[in-house]
Structures are given as structure tokens and as C-alpha cells.
Amino acid sequence: MNNFWARTITGLSMVFLLLFSLWYSNWLFAGIFLVVVILGIWEFYTLFSSEEIQPQKIYGTVCASILYLVLYLVNATNLDILSPRWYFFPVYAAMAMFFLSFIIEIYRKKQKPLENIAITAAGVLYVSLPLSLLNLLYSPDSARFLGFPAFLLGYFTLTWLFDTAAYLYGKSFGKHKLFERISPKKTWEGTIAGAILAGFTALVFSLLVPDIVMMDWLMLSFLVVIFGSFGDLAESLFKRSLKIKDSGNILPGHGGILDRFDTFFISAPFVFLYFVLRNI
DSSP states (O other): OOHHHHHHHHHHHHHHHHHHHHHHOHHHHHHHHHHHHHHHHHHHHHHTOOSSOOOOHHHHHHHHHHHHHHHHHHHHTTOOTTSHHHHSHHHHHHHHHHHHHHHHHHHHOOSOHHHHHHHHHHHIIIIIHHHHHHHHHSOTTSOEETTEEHHHHHHHHHHHHHHHHHHHHHHHHOOSEEETTTEEEEEHHHHHHHHHHHHHHHHHHHHHOTTSOHHHHHHHHHHHHHHHHHHHHHHHHHHHHHTOSOSOSSBTTTBSHHHHHHHHHHHHHHHHHHHHHHTO
């Protein structure tokens, strides 16, 4: 099976699974992404591990899982996430757990303790926090579309379409490099094509879900295009610095977990911030 068909089958399977979980229940959706968080952060730590640098893989994975589960439970139990007490609880807990990593490192006797602590913390922030915020976008009070939480469905759809259009159009017609130093294959033509499709899809969502105004849909498409692109470039920067092509091989045609979800790692915090500010 060539790479195109492997990529297509894997991509469609993941889309179907995530859409089904979105429609079925928030606990199934949360469970799927908990697995993604665990696999993703382990992949992150493995990438940056070497003979000298050895992040606290097990402790970091536990921290990432706890952060994810806390944010899920805050939302699932209908706690007022906008109140200071609950809104900042995960932040306070994460701060306390971060300083525990210093204590753990004292007893590990590794060559580069500061780098170990830094990469352990970076993995939690880079992988777990953005995907944890997806749980808060699954708001029980938000607008629905055919049984789906509309804004979160739109976020996934716009991201997938932007990625797909940018990849296919750029591969076929791209000539001008977007950021050749970091990602030689990404082009302005592909990015613009993806942005146009994302903007058009946002307009369609504004007609299908009138409870969310057109400006919010267009702003969502803007955030997906801008910060999704930076998410992709950030992942490419990591891989280029490590001189590897893919972050892993768990997903045929796509590489690793980090390769598949890279656009969400940077865009999700900004989408969530807009979601909260607009109280969608």
C-alpha cells in the first residue's frame, strides 16, 4: 500500500472515530483523547531522550494524565469553570506538581538535571494542556448541530479541511516556499488554498448554526489557519533539529501522534481563549 492510500485510510478512520465520539458522549471523546495524550507525551519524551538527556517519562506522563482528567472532570461535573476557584485549580495543581520534578531529579543522579526537568515540563505544556482544553470546548450549554457540539465540530472540521487542502494543493501546485528553512515542502499556494477552503466552510457553518454568529465562525477559521500553521511549523522545527522525518510510526501514512495532532497543539489554547472571551 503506497503512502497516499495509507494516509487516506488512517485519516478517514480517525475522523470517523472522533466524529462518533463527539456525537455519542463527552466521556468517550475524553477517553479517546486521554489515550492520545498518553501516547503523544511518551512519544515527545522519547524524541528528546538521549544518553545525556533523560526526561522523567513516567512522572511527566502521570502529570499530563492528571491535568487532562482534572479539566475533564471540571467540565463533566458542570463546575463553574469561569469562577477563580475552579478555573485556576488546574494551574495551581500543575505548578505544585512541576516543583515536585525538582525533588525527583535530586534522586535520579542524571548528567543534565536542568534539561531533564525542562523537557518534562515542556511535554506536559505542549501535549497535554492543549488537548485538555478540548474538553472545555465540549460545553453542555453550547450550540448543537445534529447532536454535535457545534463549535468543537467546527474547530475539527476547519482544521482537517485546512490541513488536507494545504497538503494536496501544495503538493500539486505549490512553488513558493512558506518557510523553507524549517519545512521545505510547505508552500504559500497550499496554505492559501487551505485558508480559502476554511473560510468558505466557516461561512457554511454560520448558515447551518445560526446560534453562533458569522463573525465567530470566521474568527475560528482565522485562528485555525494562523495558529494551526504555526503548530505545524513548530513540529517541523523539532523534527528538523533532531534530524528525523516523523515523530513516530504508530499511524500509517501520518507518522506519529505528534505528526497528526501538531496543528492542535498551538491553535487549541487560542481557540479556547476566544471561546471563553466570547462565551460561546
